[in-house]
Amino acid sequence: MALEIRPGPVLADRTTLRLGGRALAEIVFARPEEAEGLGQALESCGGAPFILGRGSNVLADDGERPLVVVSPRLRGEPVILRQRPEAGIRVRVGAGVKLQRLVAWLATQGLSGLGGLVGVPGTVGGAVAGNAGSYGDDLGAVLARVRIWSPQTGLAWVGREGFSTAYRRFTLTGVAGFFVVLEAELDLAVREPIELRQEMVRHLTDKKASQPITAATAGCVFKNPPGASAWRLLAEAGFRGKRVGGVGFSEKHANFLVNYGGGTGREALSLLAAAREAVRERSGLELELEVRVAP
Structure with missing residues (x-):
């Protein structure tokens, strides 16, 4: 599928809070290379870019919004790139993959580092951009490289020297304003799958008891x-x-x-x-x- 410009979605239909008016347009793409066309597409649409995955951390106002929704639908199975336990197992994953799908897959592979994020909604791209964290685990602690597109850099892989993370914060060096997370590479430790699953069950039980996770x-x-x-x-x-x-x-x-x-x-x-x-x-x-x- 090539990069595609579609009519603007109603944000209430695309956010977990179920609020928000209609955007001007939506730009959809499914392969990292297609992001090269984002600059021209955004210019033709004429609104402020707003990245939207599964809409789990978004509050939108009512009425006609002067926004162009950017939807990176970069899915597919996570891939193990390196299998050296002493150096960490490196995994590559697309930004459009559901975070819970990744967390569950890592547990089946016996890879630890993100188990605390069980029950956290959204996509991998949003979790990277917001440095999502829970129960002592966060994306920033395991993030090795990230593939991005920005008006300044174009399509680029950025290593640890090119970004910094803090509590609920991800910052790219030398990139001001809008950027899109396309793929992420994570360095993860090896652990017994049954231990990971047991720990995740405890975390999820605690969250269900203390958070309204089934509500809008x-x-x-x-x-x-x-x-x-x-x-x-x-x-x-x-x-x-x-x-x-x-x-x-x-x-x-x-x-x-x-x-x-x-x-x-x-x-x-x-x-x-x-x-x-x-x-x-x-x-x-x-x-x-x-x-x-x-x-």
Whole structure:
């Protein structure tokens, strides 16, 4: 399939929070090399680029959005590139692969490093770009190389010297603004598959007990400030279970925003603004968004 420009999707249909209006257009491609045409395609569409995988960490406003959705559908099976346990097993995976598919596949191969991310939705590309993490595991700790496209670099492989990672953050050296993650190479350790599966079952059981993972949510909406927990700050400020219209913070986990049905992007943005102000006034701490807001 060649790079294709399609009519703009309704973002409420493409995000797990089920909110958002219609984008201008969508650019779809299924092979890394096809990203070479992104510059020309974006110029012809005339809107701000917005990468969208499975929409699990996205909050979009209502109405007509001046966005061009970029959809890298780079799937297929992960591939083992190197099998030297003393140096780590290197695996290559496409950005469009579901993160949970990768986590499950790694467990069957006896490869550890991402088991803590069991139950985290989304795609590999989004997990790399946001340095997704859970239970002590994160993408940045195992990421060896990443293939990207950006207006500055074109199509390029970038090694550890060309990027940095931190808590929920991935930064490319010398690349400002828009870039697309196409493929990732991971260095992983060897471990007994049964141990990995048992550990993952425990993690998933804990998450089901403490997070509304079956609801229409975008996951955690705020990052944890240094030395504090966003969910605790929100609960102490009175936002556990607080709603505006059809959108509210979960009773189970105060940092999860839930669309209870009929919610709007405007309601969600209003609630987040009120929560940040309340936490700032009560604790003096500034909550930083973890969810991506579509402009």
